[in-house]
Amino acid sequence: MSGAVARIPVSAVDRELQRLTRSADRGVLWSAIALLLASKKGATRRAALRGTVSVAGASLAVNVVLKSLFARRRPAAELLPPARRLVKVPTSSSFPSGHSAAAAAFVTAVAMESPRTAVVLAPLAATVAYSRVHTGVHWGSDVIVGATVGAGVALATQRWWPIRESDEAAAHLVREVPALVEGKGLVIVVNPVSGDNDYDPTDDVTRALPAATVLRTEPGRDAVEQLEEALAARTEEALAVGAAGGDGTIAAAATVALRHRLPLVVVPTGTLNHFARDLGVYDLTEVVDATGAGEAVVVDIASVELETGAGTRTHHLINTSSLGAYPDLVRLREKWQGRWGKWPAFAAALVVMLRRAEPIRIRMDADWHDVWFIFVGNGWYRPHGAVPAFRSRLDSRLLDIRWVRADLRFSRTRAALALALGAIGSSKVYQERQVPELIVELDAPEAVAADGEVLGEARRLRFFVAGQIAAYRRDEDNPRWAARERPHHRRPLAIFRAVARRD
Template structure:
C-alpha cells in the first residue's frame, strides 16, 4: 500500500503547489511553524492563550514520543529519493528512522490541542495540519503509513492532555430555573453596588452600568466601609421595597451582595467587572448585555450561597461566600496560581504553585468531622467542583446543596514528594496523600488559631469553624434556550464593559439611522 501511494504521488504532474508544499514542510521543521502560530495566539488573553499553551504542551509531548521513543524502537528506511522529480525533493534528506512521521505528529497534536480550547481556531488550523502531514509524502521523505501513525500519536497525545488539564465543555453551570422573579425594566427596583477598583486598572465601570440600567439605584463602594453594611443601609433608606439587589465587581463584592440578597429574600444581579470573575463564569454571565437581557425578561436560576461561622478568642462571626474557602497553605497556593496562570495556564500554574507552596509552608492540625489530621491545606467549595481527584477547576451545578471538601495530608512519609508526583502522573485522586468528600455541613476544629480565607479574601483567625450551605438565591441569568436570544452572541473572551457599551451604542445609532 505504501509503495502504491508513493508511486501515485510521484507521478502527479508539476504544478505551482509543489513549491508551496516544499516551503511549508520546511517551515514545520523543529515545530517552528506551530511555535510561531502559538506566539500569535498567546497575544490574546483567554481561551486563545490557553489554546496556545495547550498546543505547545501537546506538540512537545508528541515530539518526545515519536522522536525519542518510537523512532529509537522502530528502524525503517525512508522512500528512495530517486522516485521523485528533482524539483520536489528536499535538499537535506532526513537520516533518522522513517517511522513514524514527527512532522505529522506535531501538526496534528498542535491543531487538536488548540481545538480543545477554541474549536473555531482548531477548524482553521486543521487544513494546515493536514497539508503539513501530506507534504511529507509529497516530498518523498515518508511513507503514507508513517504519516498515518504519526498523526494518530499526535492526536492521542493532545487528547491525553485533558487528563492533567481538564477542558470545560460547557460555558455555564446547570441550575434550577426560577420563574417567580420580577422583570427589572432598565433596572427599575434594583439596588446595585459598583466597585470601581475591581478589574482592569484605570477603568471605572460605574458610568457604563448606570447607562445600561438607568432606572437602577447605583451606589459606589466607599473605602474602608463594609459592602454589606452599605447595601443594607441603602435598602433601609428606600421609601419603597427594592425588587432586587446586585453588584458590579469581583467575587468579594458579589459575595457581599449575595449575603444581602439572602438576608432580605431578594433576587441577585451579578455584573462581572472583576479580574477573574469565577462566580460569574460558573453562573454563565459574561457581560453587561446578558445582564440587561436577563433582568429585563425576568430570567433567573437558583444559586447556592454558602455560610461560614467562625468562633475564637474574639467571639463568633458569620460570613457568606460564593466560591471557595480554605485553611492552611491553600490561600498562598491560590495567590501564586492566579499570579502565574495568565502566563502559563491554570494547570501548569497550579503545579508550579503547589511545588513552591509545599516547600515553604508548615502543616496544620485540624479536626474534620470528629477526626484529627495533620494537613497542608483544606479546600472547601460551594458546590461540587470538577474534575474529581485533580485540580478543582469548575462547577457543573451551582444548586446541588453540597460542599466539596478536599485536603492534602501531611502525616505520611514524603507527603510533599508524593503529592507532586501524583499530580505529575495525573494520579492525585488515587494517592493516599489526597482526600476528598462531598458533605452538606463541615465542622472544623484547630488546635491553635489559623487564618481562614473565602473568595480570595482573608476573613480572620479562628479555632472553631462551621461550613454549610446557608440558602439559595434567585440569580438573574439569560435563558439561552429562549428563542428571543438566538441572535445574541455569547462572548468567548473577557472584555471590558466600556468596549461592549461602545459597540452597543454604535449598533443602536446605526439602527436608528436606518
C-alpha cells in the same frame, strides 16, 4: 500512496510545499503561531499554551521513544523528480512522522480550547503532514501514525488540564422573579477598581440600567454596609440587589440578598469572575436581557463561622474557602496564570506549595489529622479526584471538601508524583467528600481565606450552606434570545467592555 504522489507532475506547488515543510522543522511554525495566538488574552492564549505543551509531548513520544523502537528507511530519493526533493534529507527513522505528529497535536489542542481557531489551522496542519510525503521524506503510513500519536497526546492533556464542556453550571429555574425593566427596583453597587485598572464600568452600568439605583464602592467602606444603607433609605421597596465587580464585591451583594431574601444581579467586571462564569453571565447584554425578562436560577450561598478569642463571626462565601497552605497556592496560581494558563499554573503552584508548606493539625469527625491544606467549595466542583476547576451545579446544597494528607510517609513526594501522573484522585494522600456541613477544630490558630480574601485566624470553624437565593441568568432555551450571539465563556474583559458600550 508514495508512488501515486511521485507521479504528480512538477509544478510551482512543489517549491511552496518545500518551504512549508522546512518551516515546520523543530516545531518552528507552530511556535510562531502559538506566539501570535498568545498575544491576545482568553481562549486563544490558552489554546496556544495547550498547543505548545502538546507539540512538546508529541515530539518526545515520536522522536525520542517511537523512532528509537522502530527503525525504518526513508523513501528512495530517486523516486521523485529532482525539483521536488528536499536538499537536506532527515537521517532518523522514517516511522512515524514527527512533523505530522506535531501538526496534529497542535491543531487538536487548539480545537479543545478554541474550535473556531482550529478550523482555520486544520488545513495548514493537514498540508504540513501531506508535504512530508510530497517531498519524499516519509511514507504515507508514517504520516498517518504520526498524526494519530499527535492527536492522542493532545487529547491526553485533559487528564491533567480539564476543559469545561458547558458555558454554565446547572441550576433549577426560578419561576417567579421580578422583571426589572431598565433596572427599575434594583440597587446595585459598582466597584470601579475591580478588574482592568483602566476601565470604570459605572457609566456603562448606568446607561444599561437607567432606572436602577447605582452606588460606587468607597475606599475603606464595606460594600455590605453601603447596600444596607441604600436599602434603608429607599421610599419604594427594592426588588433586587446586585454588584458589578469581582468575586469579593459579588459576595457582599449576595450577603445582602440572602439577608433580605432578594434576588441577585451579577455583572462580571472583575479579573477572574469565577462566580459569574459558573452562573453563566458573561456580559452586560445578558444582564439586561435576564433582568428585563425576569429569568433567574437558584444558587447556594455558603457561610463560614469563625470562633476566635474575640468571639464568633460569620462570613458568607460564593465560591471557596481554604485553610493551611491553600491561600498561598491560590496567590501563586494567580501570579502565574496570566503567562501559563490557570491549570498549569495551579499544578506548578501546588508543587511549590507542597515544598514550602508546613502541615497543620485539624480535627474532623472527632479524629485528628495532619494535612497540608483544606479546600472548601460552595457546591460540587469538577472534576472529581483532581484539581477543582468549576462547578457542575449551583444548587446542590452541598460543600465540596478536599484535602491533602500530611500524615503519610513521603506525602509531599507522593502528592507531586500523583499530580504529575494525573492520578491524584487515586492517591492515598488525597481525600474528598461532599457534605452539607463541616466543623473543623485546629490545635493552633490558622489563617482562613474565603473568595480570595484572608478573613483572619481562628481555632474552630463551621462551614455550612446558609441558604439559597435567586440569581438572574438568561434562559438560553427561551426563543426570544435565539438571535442573540452568546460570547464564549472564556472571552476576556475587553469583550465585556465592547458589548457594554454598544448598549
